[in-house]
Amino acid sequence: xxxxxxxxxxxxxxxxxxxxxxxxxxxxxxxxxxxxxxxxxxxxxxxxxxxxxxxxxxxxxxxxxxxxxxxxxxxxxxxxxxxxxxxxxxxxxxxxxxxxxxxxxxxxxxxxxxxxxxxxxxxxxxxxxxxxxxxxxxxxxxxxxxxxxxxxxxxxxxxxxxxxxxxxxxxxxxxxxxxxxxxxxxxxxxxxxxxxxxxxxxxxxxxxxxxxxxxxxxxxxxxxxxxxxxxxxxxxxxxxxxxxxxxxxxxxxxxxxxxxxxxxxxxxxxxxxxxxxxxxxxxxxxxxxxxxxxxxxxx
Numbered sequence: 001x002x003x004x005x006x007x008x009x010x011x012x013x014x015x016x017x018x019x020x021x022x023x024x025x026x027x028x029x030x031x032x033x034x035x036x037x038x039x040x041x042x043x044x045x046x047x048x049x050x051x052x053x054x055x056x057x058x059x060x061x062x063x064x065x066x067x068x069x070x071x072x073x074x075x076x077x078x079x080x081x082x083x084x085x086x087x088x089x090x091x092x093x094x095x096x097x098x099x100x101x102x103x104x105x106x107x108x109x110x111x112x113x114x115x116x117x118x119x120x121x122x123x124x125x126x127x128x129x130x131x132x133x134x135x136x137x138x139x140x141x142x143x144x145x146x147x148x149x150x151x152x153x154x155x156x157x158x159x160x161x162x163x164x165x166x167x168x169x170x171x172x173x174x175x176x177x178x179x180x181x182x183x184x185x186x187x188x189x190x191x192x193x194x195x196x197x198x199x200x201x202x203x204x205x206x207x208x209x210x211x212x213x214x215x216x217x218x219x220x221x222x223x224x225x226x227x228x229x230x231x232x233x234x235x236x237x238x239x240x241x242x243x244x245x246x247x248x249x250x251x252x253x254x255x256x257x258x259x260x261x262x263x264x265x266x267x268x269x270x271x272x273x274x275x276x277x278x279x280x281x282x283x284x285x286x287x288x289x290x291x292x293x294x295x296x297x298x299x
Contacts (some may be wrong), residue, residue, distance in 0.1 A: 098238025
């Protein structure tokens, strides 16, 4: 059967997140910088000839109707209704973390099935579909670190220096809707400019959602305090409960692929802690604009 295996879906970190206003329809106007990291889910796609769309959870159980299946159904509206696929998911990026795991899975699904089904849709058309699934999906489709504005639809690629980060996801999660609907949320942050961010990309601005998150989820504060105890300056990413901190390194260490070693032996056993490196580009960059030979697997 025709298949595409080992499709990566990397997570992202919000290096900062400001809210500069709110539209009449309730959507918040944001400024942020999204950075790809090497904490990835892995997806596998096998063509089905009966038109069915099925999913197999190979690690963490997912909701019955997750973004992967929704992305597949939406993409199928652009082609033959008889197209089908069996999708296996090795889920590693934690949920409710603010790391874009679900959106990244949806983007990789659109890119992979666009090829497996031979639709050959251009990137712009996939982005239009992706925006129906979530504001972060177009970012993952474009495949480059980016300065993001508006409600997430205005994406400007940026180049970032290589860096390593310690990412901590407490057991408790946070719902995006709960944070954004909180009356105490600061919604009038002054607009920033890319050049100001570029001078200190890993230490720019703040995440204005963090004070609300710390009030709603004490584990966020606990994780930040744990990072501070290691001499690291942490902040929350996105609207979930995960926090991160850049790891210090000098030029020689970074060139050798090494950074500061942090003792994690005292971390809460319920937390997920991972050292991550940023990625210059998404592993699937260009998949929507160039054809590759799909592997044939025979039973």
